Amino acid sequence: MLDFFCHLREHDGVATSATARDFGITWHRERRLLEQGILDRPGHRLVRATSHPQTWRQRCRIATMSAGHGVISHGAAARLHGLDGFDGHEPVDILCKKGSWPGHPGIVITHFTRGLTDDDVVDIDGIPVLSVPTTLALLRPHSGTEATIRAIASAVRDGWPLIELRSTAARWRTRGRPGPSFCIEVLDRLAESGIRAQASTGASISSAADQGSRFKVTTSPVTSSHRSPVQI
Numbered sequence: 001m002l003d004f005f006c007h008l009r010e011h012d013g014v015a016t017s018a019t020a021r022d023f024g025i026t027w028h029r030e031r032r033l034l035e036q037g038i039l040d041r042p043g044h045r046l047v048r049a050t051s052h053p054q055t056w057r058q059r060c061r062i063a064t065m066s067a068g069h070g071v072i073s074h075g076a077a078a079r080l081h082g083l084d085g086f087d088g089h090e091p092v093d094i095l096c097k098k099g100s101w102p103g104h105p106g107i108v109i110t111h112f113t114r115g116l117t118d119d120d121v122v123d124i125d126g127i128p129v130l131s132v133p134t135t136l137a138l139l140r141p142h143s144g145t146e147a148t149i150r151a152i153a154s155a156v157r158d159g160w161p162l163i164e165l166r167s168t169a170a171r172w173r174t175r176g177r178p179g180p181s182f183c184i185e186v187l188d189r190l191a192e193s194g195i196r197a198q199a200s201t202g203a204s205i206s207s208a209a210d211q212g213s214r215f216k217v218t219t220s221p222v223t224s225s226h227r228s229p230v231q232i
Contacts, residue, residue, distance in 0.1 A: 004023035014042065016065060061126070063108045064128050074109070074130075080124050080127070083155060085146075094109070094110055132160055137172040152165070152187065156187075162190060169187070
C-alpha cells in the first residue's frame with residue numbers, strides 16, 4: 001500500500017486501476033479506498049489520491065491516461081516544454097489520432113490528425129507530449145502570431161537547430177494547415193538575420209522575438225475554438 005501511494009505522489013496523484021493491481025491493490029481494496037474518500041475516480045479505470053492537490057499538470061496526465069491515446073499538444077505542450085509565453089496557459093490541449101475519441105470530450109481542447117507518428121512524441125515524466133519541433137509547427141493557428149514567434153525564438157535560444165525545426169514543420173505542411181508554413185517563415189527570417197541555434201546570444205534571439213509583430217505574415221490567420229473536436 002505504501003509503495004502505491006509513493007507512486008501516486010510521484011505521478012501527480014494519479015494512476016490507472018491496472019497500476020494499482022501491480023502494486024497489490026485489489027479491486028475490493030480499491031473500492032474501499034474510494035468509499036472512504038482516500039481515492040476518487042477522475043476517469044474510467046483511473047484513481048486519484050484526494051490528498052494530492054489538483055494541479056494543471058495533473059489534468060494533463062489524466063487527459064493522456066483516458067481513452068483515445070492522446071498526447072499533450074499545442075499551448076499545453078509549449079507550457080510543459082517551458083517555451084516562452086506559455087507559463088500561464090491553462091487549457092489542456094490534447095492531440096488524438098484520427099478515429100480516436102478521448103475519454104472526456106469537452107473537458108479538454110481536443111484536436112485530431114492523421115499525421116501523428118511516434119517520432120512526434122516525447123515523454124515528460126511519464127506524460128506523452130508533442131516534441132518541441134512538432135509543437136512549434138502546429139502552434140500558430142491556436143495560439144496566435146505573437147505567442148508563436150516568442151515560442152520559436154525561445155526554442156532556438158535553448159539550442160534547437162533551425163534546420164531540425166524547419167524540417168519538422170515542412171513534414172507537417174499540407175494544404176489547409178497554416179501553422180507549419182508560418183513556422184517555416186519565422187525560421188527563415190531568423191536564418192536570414194544570421195541567427196544560428198548553436199551560436200546565438202539570448203539578446204539577439206529575444207530581439208527577434210520582440211520584433212516578431214513586424215514580420216510580414218503570408219499565411220491566412222486562423223482562429224481556434226475551444227469546442228471539441230478540432231481537426232488539424
